[in-house]
Amino acid sequence: MNEQLPARVGLSQEFDCSYLPNRQEQLLVILDPSCYSADKFELLLGLGFRRSGNQIYRPHCPVCSECSSVRILAQEFMPSKSQKRKLNKAKTQFEIKYSSIEKKEYYPLYSKYISLRHQDGSMYPPEKAQFQSFLFCNWLDITFIELWHQDELVAVAVTDCMQKAISAIYTFFDPDFDHYSLGSVMILQQLKFAKKQNKQYVYLGYQIDECDKMKYKTQFLPAQKQVNDEWLAI
Structure with missing residues (x-):
């Protein structure tokens, strides 16, 4: 193209x-x-x-x-002191697992997340059909990066996998564990996954400077933002 x-x-x-x-x-x-x-x-x-x-x-x-659009330079990324603290805190409590298929625990966790964290959003109230039509894809390999607390699933990062890049589609987690900064932790886990898989970029979706909910995307550096069809350093 x-x-x-x-x-x-x-x-x-x-x-x-x-x-x-x-x-x-x-x-x-x-x-x-x-x-x-x-x-x-x-x-x-x-x-x-x-x-x-x-x-x-x-x-x-x-x-x-x-x-x-925002993408992180995966091979050059080094976590900040704050991000290292979040990773170390999570490491003592959680186990990372990977899956290529949907598990029965996913939708109840997604439903709880949307119901408690996004009542003002377009995905509320949660529905199983909407969940499946939004996250899953029949023409692309997906990796589900999971965070487990003992036998309890507490977070899932839905991650598209291509030859040179991964794309962070959506992360949902148990709000009861919000004090572990699980949104940031799961991006850091996607970056670790990308490094191990020798991927060049981690795409985070769209950044909107006027939207406070989006500001976390510029905390993972080095990164680039697309402006007028050019990728510029953040």
């Missing part, structure tokens, strides 16, 4: 933005079936696209350009 969009793309209807009040959101959606493979998707990640379920998209809003 040589840094160009595929020939077949579509434009969604406008709908209320999930992150900024009084804004309308619109999505550019890939319609070309040949793009729905790991190698083509990796190229599209470099163009600012992302996956939701089986669909590849990127924001294409009429009067707003606040969404910027």
Whole structure:
């Protein structure tokens, strides 16, 4: 594709933005079936696209350009002192496991997370069908990075795997363990996974400077943000 969009793309209807009040959101959606493979998707990640379920998209809003794709340089990343403390604290309590298939414990944990942490979001109230259509994909390998406290699942990072990059799709965790900073811990675990797998980038999705919920994405350095189709150092 040589840094160009595929020939077949579509434009969604406008709908209320999930992150900024009084804004309308619109999505550019890939319609070309040949793009729905790991190698083509990796190229599209470099163009600012992302996956939701089986669909590849990127924001294409009429009067707003606040969404910027962010990626961490995985091989160069070194955790800060604060991040090391979070990892060390979690290491004493939790065990990391990896899975390539969905487990029965996932949806109850997701449901608890959405119900307690995101009652103001578009995914509330949680539904099993929405959970599956949002996170899973039939044309791409997914790794589920799990955090266990004894026999209890407390966090899952849904992670897309390509040849040179991984993409952090979504992390959900038990709010009862919120004091362990599990959101940050799971990104750090994705970075450790990427390093071991010799991946170049960890894509974190979109950064919106005006949205406080997104500010954590710029705490993992070195990283790059896509501005006007160029990747610039953060």
